């Protein structure tokens with residue numbers, strides 16, 4: 211049996227690792243794992259490198275898990291943000307379409323302004339309020355423009371095996387009795403394993419397009435922190451603060467959408483994948499030992 215080759219970019223990131231865990235169970239696929247510092251080095255901002263590797267591998271699909279995700283840092287690092295989050299997916303889209311390979315690309319709730327009063331659907335108007343949001347939106351536009359068969363999934367508040375809010379809270383709990391966390395930004399924590407399962411479900415299908423892909427339910431960061439401390443057996447208190455107060459304490463913080471709950475409308479309408487509830491997923495995360 212000839213295996214279907216999948217180029218994974220950003221394989222050392224949270225989603226890259228989750229994709230490896232999920233796809234490892236299926237012998238029909240062979241992953242070609244790449245990252246900026248991996249054994250197979252691939253810098254997605256370099257079109258020549260991307261096209262060369264794609265021609266060599268002749269992949270069935272490219273799964274783009276690479277990105278520049280440090281939201282605050284990008285406010286003063288716009289060129290690198292644009293290179294990684296916009297030109298990177300453009301390069302992958304060009305290479306994938308030249309070779310007739312499917313492209314999975316991940317985008318973000320931060321393409322929205324956060325002014326909504328009900329969960330965002332795929333056709334709702336975008337309006338990013340940060341550098342990260344703007345460059346990710348441009349990446350989306352390039353994928354639409356250059357890829358032929360693509361699955362573009364907007365996710366949110368991602369955590370997995372890597373740097374994330376859950377690990378930050380647990381680290382702070384080591385030497386803090388109380389932490390200040392904003393309670394006026396609403397969204398949905400999403401486990402990287404759930405997103406990887408969604409990719410796994412979509413990939414063999416022709417169910418292409420733009421999808422919202424987050425866990426079910428919603429919360430705010432302060433409540434999420436409380437859940438993390440409960441599951442982690444920590445006594446740390448959470449002081450609820452507003453985004454305004456938080457911005458005064460951290461003046462370099464990027465502006466973030468106040469409301470970024472996504473409705474997985476396309477996935478529901480097409481029967482593509484049903485995400486688990488965020489509370490079940492965070493419990494699974496603690497039980498898995500990945501945390």
Ligand SMILES: NC(=O)c1ccc[n+]([C@@H]2O[C@H](COP(=O)([O-])OP(=O)(O)OC[C@H]3O[C@@H](n4cnc5c(N)ncnc54)[C@H](OP(=O)(O)O)[C@@H]3O)[C@@H](O)[C@H]2O)c1
Nearest residue numbers: 220222223224225246253254276277279316318365367368
């Ligand atoms: N994390 C979130 O809360 C969140 C929320 C919404 C959407 N998303 C989206 O979900 C996707 C996966 O995010 P994640 O949290 O798994 O990201 P991550 O953990 O930050 O992983 C990204 C990976 O990409 C690598 N990378 C950076 N620049 C690269 C380049 N030029 N070429 C190749 N690889 C490069 C990074 O390497 P270095 O670490 O060495 O830079 C890292 O290994 C991204 O598209 C992200 O925008 C994430």
